[in-house]
Amino acid sequence: MARRVLRLAITNRIFAEKRPGYLSHSATSRVTAEDQGLRDWIAFVLRDVVPSSYRAVDALTKWPGAEEPAKTGYALVHGAGFWDVLAKDPEHGRQFAGAMRSFATGDELSLRHVIDGFPWAKLGETARVVDMGGSTGDTAFALTERFPQLQVIAQDVPDIIAQAEQREGQSVTFLAHDFLAPQPVEGADVYLFRWILHDWPDKYYLRILRALIPALKSGAKMMVMDAILPPIGTIPNINERGARRFDVVMQHLYDAKEREMRNGGSCSLTPTVGFAFAAPRSRRDRDCQSWN
Numbered sequence: 001m002a003r004r005v006l007r008l009a010i011t012n013r014i015f016a017e018k019r020p021g022y023l024s025h026s027a028t029s030r031v032t033a034e035d036q037g038l039r040d041w042i043a044f045v046l047r048d049v050v051p052s053s054y055r056a057v058d059a060l061t062k063w064p065g066a067e068e069p070a071k072t073g074y075a076l077v078h079g080a081g082f083w084d085v086l087a088k089d090p091e092h093g094r095q096f097a098g099a100m101r102s103f104a105t106g107d108e109l110s111l112r113h114v115i116d117g118f119p120w121a122k123l124g125e126t127a128r129v130v131d132m133g134g135s136t137g138d139t140a141f142a143l144t145e146r147f148p149q150l151q152v153i154a155q156d157v158p159d160i161i162a163q164a165e166q167r168e169g170q171s172v173t174f175l176a177h178d179f180l181a182p183q184p185v186e187g188a189d190v191y192l193f194r195w196i197l198h199d200w201p202d203k204y205y206l207r208i209l210r211a212l213i214p215a216l217k218s219g220a221k222m223m224v225m226d227a228i229l230p231p232i233g234t235i236p237n238i239n240e241r242g243a244r245r246f247d248v249v250m251q252h253l254y255d256a257k258e259r260e261m262r263n264g265g266s267c268s269l270t271p272t273v274g275f276a277f278a279a280p281r282s283r284r285d286r287d288c289q290s291w292n
């Protein structure tokens, strides 16, 4: 059986059989063996995404219009919502954080868009940045590496924060915090949401924003980094397909969505709770927006 499966894999350039009966690595199998993040990504797709998609129609039929992360194709497969499963299974959480790290290794989702997309240096010497749902700190470390004067606080759920490690010569503060609860870090200059709001249906999105408001000082910025769905057919098909694939996966995993450009993308609901639009900043000048 192994020979049959491996020979199928070889047709996808995974492993090679240069001499009949002798298996060797191909570039693809070698990078998979050596790159833990890539393996985490593959595990995320196979264990979380694909089975959830298979049950998505069942979930929509059972709970139409639910707007509940625990009423999804994912929940039908795993018996609970995505975030609840991760909270009980640290290895699953580690794997998800690894998958996120792996996503950021490609140019499209690179951390350099956070670093280059905003004039961080102009925030001043004592500026504080809170990375909401900041995982094990990749974004926070990228920011402090380039802008050592910034004080960056990475917040996430307790199990993820427990897995975060300091990096030599850099200092990031890690804080377990549920962003549905009132924000404990008051008066920061920037509250960053990188790949957060697209994980949440509107009802929860508004709860996240409302929980932040009492901590805001005058002039504080809320920075959102998410994809924005363009009007259909207005960008190259390969890019649009990628964005719409993410949109549908957000539904299957969390009953959430990528938001549309005509509604202000992932900033669409911010005016509802009193935020004002400041400026779009992105590599395409339109798919990341900052609000204050």
Ligand SMILES: C[S@@+](CC[C@H](N)C(=O)[O-])C[C@H]1O[C@@H](n2cnc3c(N)ncnc32)[C@H](O)[C@@H]1O
Pocket (backbone or CB within 6 Å): 083, 100, 101, 132, 133, 134, 135, 136, 139, 155, 156, 157, 160, 177, 178, 179, 180, 193, 194, 195, 196, 199
């Ligand atoms: C899609 S990941 C994005 C991670 C990170 N911002 C990045 O850019 O790679 C979403 C993050 O939100 C965190 N998260 C989920 N629910 C949360 C909650 N209630 N409070 C705080 N963080 C949460 C997850 O643990 C995860 O790290």
